[in-house]
Amino acid sequence: MLCVGLDPDVARMPAGYGTTPSEIERFCLEIIKATAEHACAFKPQIAYFAANRAEQALENLIGHMHELAPNATVILDAKRGDIGATAKQYAIEAFERYRADSVTLSPYMGSDSVEPYHAYPDRGLFLLCRTSNPGGNDLQFLNTEKDEPLYQAVARMATTTWNPHGQAGLVVGATYPEEIGLVRKVAGDAPLLVPGIGAQGGDLPNTVQNGLCSKGWGLLINSSRAILYAGSGADFATAAQKEAKRTQDAIQSAKGDMIENSSRRR
Numbered sequence: 001m002l003c004v005g006l007d008p009d010v011a012r013m014p015a016g017y018g019t020t021p022s023e024i025e026r027f028c029l030e031i032i033k034a035t036a037e038h039a040c041a042f043k044p045q046i047a048y049f050a051a052n053r054a055e056q057a058l059e060n061l062i063g064h065m066h067e068l069a070p071n072a073t074v075i076l077d078a079k080r081g082d083i084g085a086t087a088k089q090y091a092i093e094a095f096e097r098y099r100a101d102s103v104t105l106s107p108y109m110g111s112d113s114v115e116p117y118h119a120y121p122d123r124g125l126f127l128l129c130r131t132s133n134p135g136g137n138d139l140q141f142l143n144t145e146k147d148e149p150l151y152q153a154v155a156r157m158a159t160t161t162w163n164p165h166g167q168a169g170l171v172v173g174a175t176y177p178e179e180i181g182l183v184r185k186v187a188g189d190a191p192l193l194v195p196g197i198g199a200q201g202g203d204l205p206n207t208v209q210n211g212l213c214s215k216g217w218g219l220l221i222n223s224s225r226a227i228l229y230a231g232s233g234a235d236f237a238t239a240a241q242k243e244a245k246r247t248q249d250a251i252q253s254a255k256g257d258m259i260e261n262s263s264r265r266r
């Protein structure tokens with residue numbers, strides 16, 4: 001259930017790496033190779049590539065992800081949201097240009113802003129629901145007319161009426177594990193993309209405990225900086241591999257503890 005995030009920050013490139021698009025690509029490729037055996041997903045964050053004129057590097061890297069880790073799903077973290085005509089172009093960008101398996105979306109503009117993505121029913125959509133950042137509280141906790149907080153209304157709509165092909169998941173931060181449980185209740189078995197462990201200090205055991213679906217999975221737990229920058233020297237790829245394995249083991253052990261506790265309770 002580990003998702004390796006690719007957020008190549010040019011201020012943090014390891015020894016021996018420059019900051020050009022081809023160096024960004026070389027760095028990320030080493031991370032992909034080093035972590036592929038531990039990852040069920042990769043999540044490149046588009047801003048780190050676009051900010052450095054490295055969109056072609058991102059295209060190439062997604063190709064490498066598909067080749068080197070054919071069973072891993074590729075989530076383009078772009079957080080798009082716009083009127084239908086523009087959303088159609090964003091869908092082409094994510095699924096045809098970049099060949100991502102899924103894309104992250106902002107739900108703020110409503111159902112017609114999500115509709116163009118339904119033309120790709122075999123791809124996934126992760127809608128921002130309860131985000132990992134402190135400012136997420138500003139809007140996500142506003143009460144709706146149904147007397148539920150906005151993030152729960154998003155969870156409900158995104159996985160039902162806005163989801164004719166069953167392709168929707170939700171983004172819920174590991175920094176708020178209690179809300180992961182509340183979202184899970186509303187969203188059934190929909191996949192949850194969970195950023196916030198590692199550098200943001202989220203709570204892994206409670207994320208797993210509250211977030212597993214009825215089939216015992218349903219979580220893509222993302223770690224970006226903690227893996228990418230586990231080392232800064234020439235051995236950065238080995239350090240990334242170790243951190244990915246450590247995180248994968250921690251996820252497995254949290255899952256094991258949960259299963260043991262629930263069978264003890266029976």
Ligand SMILES: O=c1ccn([C@@H]2O[C@H](COP(=O)(O)O)[C@@H](O)[C@H]2O)c(=O)[nH]1
Pocket residue numbers: 005007045077130131132133171172173195196197198199200222223224225226
């Ligand atoms: O609520 C959210 C939604 C997206 N993100 C993204 O996930 C990664 C987290 O990086 P770390 O280095 O593991 O903290 C990053 O790409 C964010 O843009 C999020 O953190 N929270």
